[in-house]
Amino acid sequence: MAEFLTAKELAIKVVICLAVLAVIMCLCAMVGTQKVSLAKVFAGPGEVPGQNTDYEIFVGVRLPRVILAALVGAALACSGVVLQAILRNPLADPYILGISSGAGLGATIAVLSGVTWSFWGGSPIALFAFAGALTTVWLVWCIGRLTGKSQVTTLLLAGVVVNAFFSAVIMFLISIAKSEQISWTVFWLMGNITEKDLPVLWVSAGCILTGIFGLFSICHRLNILTFGEEEAKGLGVDTEKTRVVAFGFAAFITAIAVSLSGLIGFVGLIIPHGVRLVFGPDHRQLLPVSAIIGSAFLVVADTIARIIVAPAQLPVGVITAIAGGPFFLVLLARYNRKISWLK
Amino acid sequence: MNGIIEVENLSFGYRAGEILKDLNFEVMPGKFVGIAGPNGAGKTTLLNLLCGLLRPKAGSIKIDSARIESYSVKKLAQKVAVVRQEFVPVFDFTVAEMVSMARTPYLGTFGFESKADKKFVAEALEMTDTAQFASRPLAQLSGGERQRVFIARALAQNTPILLLDEPTSFLDLKHQVGIYDLLKRMQQEYGKTIVAVTHDINLTIQYADEALLLGADSNYHIGKTNDVFSQQQIEKVFGVRTFTGKVGQENFFLPLGKFAKDNQIITRKPPISQ
Numbered sequence: 001m002a003e004f005l006t007a008k009e010l011a012i013k014v015v016i017c018l019a020v021l022a023v024i025m026c027l028c029a030m031v032g033t034q035k036v037s038l039a040k041v042f043a044g045p046g047e048v049p050g051q052n053t054d055y056e057i058f059v060g061v062r063l064p065r066v067i068l069a070a071l072v073g074a075a076l077a078c079s080g081v082v083l084q085a086i087l088r089n090p091l092a093d094p095y096i097l098g099i100s101s102g103a104g105l106g107a108t109i110a111v112l113s114g115v116t117w118s119f120w121g122g123s124p125i126a127l128f129a130f131a132g133a134l135t136t137v138w139l140v141w142c143i144g145r146l147t148g149k150s151q152v153t154t155l156l157l158a159g160v161v162v163n164a165f166f167s168a169v170i171m172f173l174i175s176i177a178k179s180e181q182i183s184w185t186v187f188w189l190m191g192n193i194t195e196k197d198l199p200v201l202w203v204s205a206g207c208i209l210t211g212i213f214g215l216f217s218i219c220h221r222l223n224i225l226t227f228g229e230e231e232a233k234g235l236g237v238d239t240e241k242t243r244v245v246a247f248g249f250a251a252f253i254t255a256i257a258v259s260l261s262g263l264i265g266f267v268g269l270i271i272p273h274g275v276r277l278v279f280g281p282d283h284r285q286l287l288p289v290s291a292i293i294g295s296a297f298l299v300v301a302d303t304i305a306r307i308i309v310a311p312a313q314l315p316v317g318v319i320t321a322i323a324g325g326p327f328f329l330v331l332l333a334r335y336n337r338k339i340s341w342l343k
Numbered sequence: 344m345n346g347i348i349e350v351e352n353l354s355f356g357y358r359a360g361e362i363l364k365d366l367n368f369e370v371m372p373g374k375f376v377g378i379a380g381p382n383g384a385g386k387t388t389l390l391n392l393l394c395g396l397l398r399p400k401a402g403s404i405k406i407d408s409a410r411i412e413s414y415s416v417k418k419l420a421q422k423v424a425v426v427r428q429e430f431v432p433v434f435d436f437t438v439a440e441m442v443s444m445a446r447t448p449y450l451g452t453f454g455f456e457s458k459a460d461k462k463f464v465a466e467a468l469e470m471t472d473t474a475q476f477a478s479r480p481l482a483q484l485s486g487g488e489r490q491r492v493f494i495a496r497a498l499a500q501n502t503p504i505l506l507l508d509e510p511t512s513f514l515d516l517k518h519q520v521g522i523y524d525l526l527k528r529m530q531q532e533y534g535k536t537i538v539a540v541t542h543d544i545n546l547t548i549q550y551a552d553e554a555l556l557l558g559a560d561s562n563y564h565i566g567k568t569n570d571v572f573s574q575q576q577i578e579k580v581f582g583v584r585t586f587t588g589k590v591g592q593e594n595f596f597l598p599l600g601k602f603a604k605d606n607q608i609i610t611r612k613p614p615i616s617q
Contacts, residue, residue, distance in 0.1 A: 004439070004443060004456055004461055004464075005455070006455065007453070007455045088433045089433075090433065090434075216453070217452055217453060219453075219454065220444075220447060220450060220453070220454025220455075221447070221454070223436070223440075223444060224444055224447060226432060226433050226434055227430070227432055228430075230391075230396060230425075230427060231427065231430075233394075233395070233396055233416055233420075234394060234396075234420065234423075234424070234425040234427075235420055235444060235445065235447050235448065235500070236416055236417040236418075236419070236420025236421070236447050236448030237416065237447060238415075238416045238417070276434065276435075280435070280436075280437070280440075281434035281435055281436055281440075282436075282440060284453070284454060284455070
């Protein structure tokens with residue numbers, strides 16, 4: 001008898017994954033150069049500020065950073081899932097349509113122009129990166145539509161060309177920049193999770209979770225969109241509308257993630273693949289599970305980046321690339337041997 | 344006219360020129376119609392027009408008495424199911440997942456199947472004998488099995504009209520006959536209206552009620568299969584001589600190439616009759 005994914009079954013899986021994620025986030029927030037006792041954290045802040053340092057470190061410093069890593073991980077993983085579906089290309093990642101180079105260019109311009117004003121208590125680099133990312137995606141979308149409404153290949157090529165062009169502009173700008181500006185730009189381009197103010201965190205969380213929810217509502221149509229235009233229309237999917245919604249939400253959450261943390265590679269590529277290998281390609285399940293696993297992966301990676309050479313810190317992008325590649329290869333090898341727990 | 348498909352003065356062309364010109368025909372509910380013709384005659388184009396993927400340049404198409412343009416993509420998918428030439432999906436969906444996607448035109452916001460949807464899918468799998476590999480990825484099946492899965496999907500879509508584009512290309516004789524037997528059952532047991540584009544004139548004669556023969560010069564012939572397909576007509580439209588035989592009341596045609604063995608058989612032996 002055929003097995004069907006039911007809403008109840010999915011809800012149970014998601015709740016279990018969320019519980020595991022919560023434990024991982026909690027454990028990661030406890031780890032660091034300064035050990036934190038959970039008992040002291042639960043004791044509360046105390047009457048005088050600074051009285052309970054464990055609480056201050058856990059709630060004030062590490063938890064926001066862990067939450068930020070979780071949000072960025074979820075956004076990149078979801079974006080990867082969606083772009084792989086709408087482009088019908090397993091090699092697609094969140095940066096394939098020029099978001100990385102656009103954000104990079106925005107950030108480079110911000111650093112080189114030496115803007116000093118702050119935006120909502122945050123760095124103007126994030127704002128420039130966000131604007132750069134969205135402008136580039138819009139540009140790629142417009143170029144992609146020049147040859148027709150549904151030319152996925154043209155869209156992909158437009159992304160590659162714009163990426164290459166903007167990367168060249170970034171190189172040019174770096175080559176004429178001062179050395180301290182270069183180190184800032186390169187540090188940003190490598191991808192970093194840093195502490196953010198709470199209002200920035202909550203607004204970002206709201207935007208990313210709304211985006212993910214929006215994407216979840218079209219997941220059953222994304223399944224069919226992977227068969228191509230003709231098949232999808234034959235099965236009653238408005239391909240143009242679905243593609244615009246998917247592309248819009250994916251670009252938006254990626255732009256937020258990039259502006260928060262720079263360019264963190266590998267998450268958007270390997271997490272969807274890993275989850276697909278284990279749970280199958282049904283996007284109704286793939287998207288939410290990828291979001292949670294992506295969160296957990298980046299939270300752990302950021303914790304490693306934070307403690308491995310403490311008190312210094314590594315860019316988290318280095319950890320995701322170093323750990324992600326072999327992890328994915330192991331998963332692929334095990335899957336191919338049809339080990340039962342993976343099925 | 345009161346056909347479930349009504350085509351009036353239909354014309355369509357690409358930049359290179361007009362392919363279909365002033366086409367008029369109707370398909371009555373529950374009929375099996377085969378569309379034949381040489382390459383480039385516009386068979387697949389006509390199929391794409393009938394499923395709303397292309398818009399006519401002139402004339403009109405009505406599905407169930409309403410103009411095709413008046414249907415939303417979703418509503419049209421509740422009237423017409425399409426089986427195209429087989430393909431392997433990019434991602435490893437199982438047979439059950441593939442077939443259950445046929446229920447998309449009936450699903451709510453988040454796209455989870457109801458009990459009724461699951462019943463349709465289970466029935467379609469049973470009827471097409473594909474339930475045995477429901478949990479296997481589509482890519483692991485043979486061509487014939489895959490084509491049965493696509494037909495199961497069309498059946499689960501529960502539409503009165505089923506359009507097929509060369510459903511038996513790449514299949515061996517056993518599977519070709521198997522697919523046509525399945526289509527005939529769908530016509531007889533479920534009352535489906537079936538329109539199939541095909542290169543196999545003999546299978547069309549054997550299974551279809553009517554045929555539409557599209558010529559390369561925008562001419563067309565429609566009617567009972569025995570009236571549409573004749574030795575002269577085939578030679579005129581396809582430019583190929585045939586040996587004609589008879590099984591029961593039906594004519595059959597064996598194409599004879601210039602260098603085929605015994606191609607003079609046409610002059611030596613009388614038609615076989617049973």
